[in-house]
Amino acid sequence: MTLGDMSVTTLSALGIAAFLLDVMYMAVILRRHIAGLGKGMHVIYVSALLIGLFLLFCITEVSRCVIAENEPSVFEAFASDVNALFCMGTEAVMTALWAVFWLRQEMYIYSSLTPQSLEDGLNSMTDGVAFVSTKGVPLLVNSSMQRVYFEALGLTSFDSDRLEKGLQRNELNEGYSSEIRGKGYYLHMADGSVWDIQKRIIMIGRKKIWEILAYDVTERYRKSMELEERNSHLEEVNRSIRAYTREMNAIIREEEVLAAKIRIHDDVGRALLALKSYLIRGGDREALMEMWQFTAGLLRGENIPDGSADPIAALKEAADAVGVRLVLNGDIPEDLRKLIAIAIHECLTNTVKHADGTELTVDITDDNGTVTAVFTNDGDPPEGEISESGGLKSLRSAVEQVRGEMEIASDPRFMLTIKVGGKE
Template sequence: MTLGDSKTISLLVLGVAAYILCILFLAGMIRGRVAGRRHRGIIFLPPLAVCLLLLLSITEVYRFVTGDIDPSVLEEIAENIGTPICIVAELVMTMLWGVLWLKQELNIIGRLTPQSLEDGLNSMPDGVAFATSKGVPLLVNSTMQRVYREAMGSPYFDIRDFEYSMQNQTLIVGCSADTHGKGYYLHLIDGSVWDIQKRLMMIEGRKVWELLAYDVTERYRKSLELEERNEHLAEVNRSIRNYTREMNAIIREEEVLAAKIRIHDDVGRALLALKSYLIRGGDREALIEMWQFTAGLLRGENTPDDSSDPIGALKEAADAVGVKLILNGEIPKKLRKLIAIAIHECLTNTVKHADGSELTVDITNEDGKVTAVFTNDGKPPEGEISESGGLKSLRSAVEQERGEMEIASDPGFMLTIRVSGKE
């Protein structure tokens, strides 16, 4: 079947399709020309020529079929063209146009143009601006424009005015700027913080100012938190140093106190031994030897002997002065020294103030809490007992063990010590 044998409607449809194809290829040529030299639409010219020839052929046949006119040379040739060939040709031209248009689109997208550059800069989250050496803006992206407008309250970008306002704190109310190296930290009303940096560039022999704005809100907040933590750590370090100095002083005081207590014990035993010798008599040479050691101890020539069992020594001292020492209960190893100090003090008070002959120590241990109660059979104290000398030192020793000490004088003398006995 040829075009000359086709119906009028078929010729009309083929003609319209050829006309549309001509328009599409022509649009491709114009688009390529507008896009730039490298993307001119010359490639669309051959298929456009084919579509025009096809359109003229179909038009001539259509005119001859619908009108009473003499056939032209082109019509005589065209009427012998097969209708299927025209249909196939138009389909091929349609697919060819699609391929060429897509290729042109990819080329345009991949090519850097002033418009694409501007679109890319405007899509950036950071602010970018370029200005001449006199401050005339060349390019300001949307982010920089927004930052400038919120800080200055004006839509007209001026790089020199912007820098002056940050230096002299003349920004709009609610905004401020801090100097940061060669740049600034700009604080906006919404709480965001921007790092503003400016530098001079040479482009084709011309001086151009570049202004950049980075959103550093999160980093700035974390830097403030880090500064606070560093200050806290510095304060902790100062506290630790002060605590160390205080601990050293406390340790020295404890060592001095322990030495005083040991000397007090040795002197007390010597006095008790002397009193026993004066009352009952005894080994004079042993007494002289004890006092010689005690005198050397006071002069710093001797050191207290901590190797012997203090409880056993106290029992011997009690026997020497005629006092019976009664121990009820087991003394924990941890508290043996503390109990010995308390026994020594109570033994001295029993002999010196109460004139007693028996000292009783009752020790109980309930769930790791040790209670030691000291009583004697001597006369009760006259009034309240004043803590001084040995009793004061004993309380310090008890408190060092985080214990409690109570003294009662009615109806008789009673000393109570409570302290943890866990190792």
């Protein structure tokens, strides 16, 4: 069967099929060109397109002769003798080849970096990207950069110079602001987000191109603000610590001076008590003179009070000097030795000064870590209620510093009780 033997309807169907094939092959050629896939397959595509055009021309000429019933020309006579099965088979093969070519292009475009895929990729980025020539002509601006530019300035046509001036001078739409950060800018959007805008020169081949980038740094900016606030707080704390250190140094110096004064006061007090005892009871004149000579040297600044000696032993010597027997029952814990010494000194002073006694007894017990010290003397009992002032007031303060308790009894005789709990 030839084309000349076919009906007009069949010829029309073959002609439409040939026309569609030609359009499809032209689409393949244009797509390959737009996608930048090269020209390696153009010969095959063009050859297939020419075959399709030849079939379409032959079918058109035969249809014209059949419809008009004119005498065919030489070419029309040739076209009428073309085998119809050959035409249908050729169209079927061309359709299958077109499907193969189209799928190959699809796979190549999907798996290869092309100008179109590059543009699509840049537009899918959340960060803004723009490439501008040194003369200010935009070469490529992705959708994120265009959106940021439009929202901040209200302009549709991207202008890198206008963007930079707006950021420098803070000439932006209402609700938007900018701040200079290093070599870039921070753009504060109306929705609360913060964008870091950077601009730099890059080389593409031998040409210089401006690259403008916009990063969404909202979370980083928030954390940096928190860090700055925290650093400011730490600086304030450091200043407070430095001030506290200076105050502590001053307090330590004052405590050292006070301790020295207390030692001098104790030495002078012992000398006075020794003098009183000598005047009342008599005693060793040589020892008394030696004590007063040392005390006079302390007051003139020639001697230094000895704070390294055992305070309990020194108190025993002081008690012997004033004619008082010091009796210690029990062991004194090492961490309470200073406190017990202060209490003995105060009770010794009161024994000589107020009670006119000759013996001071200290009973120390330890009950599961609770240390109790009871101070009594053999002198006259107090005439009335004892008022805590001077040395007794200072003693109570020292006891409370170690979280202890102090009680004073005056009836039937003087009794001072100090109780300190176990370590926490």
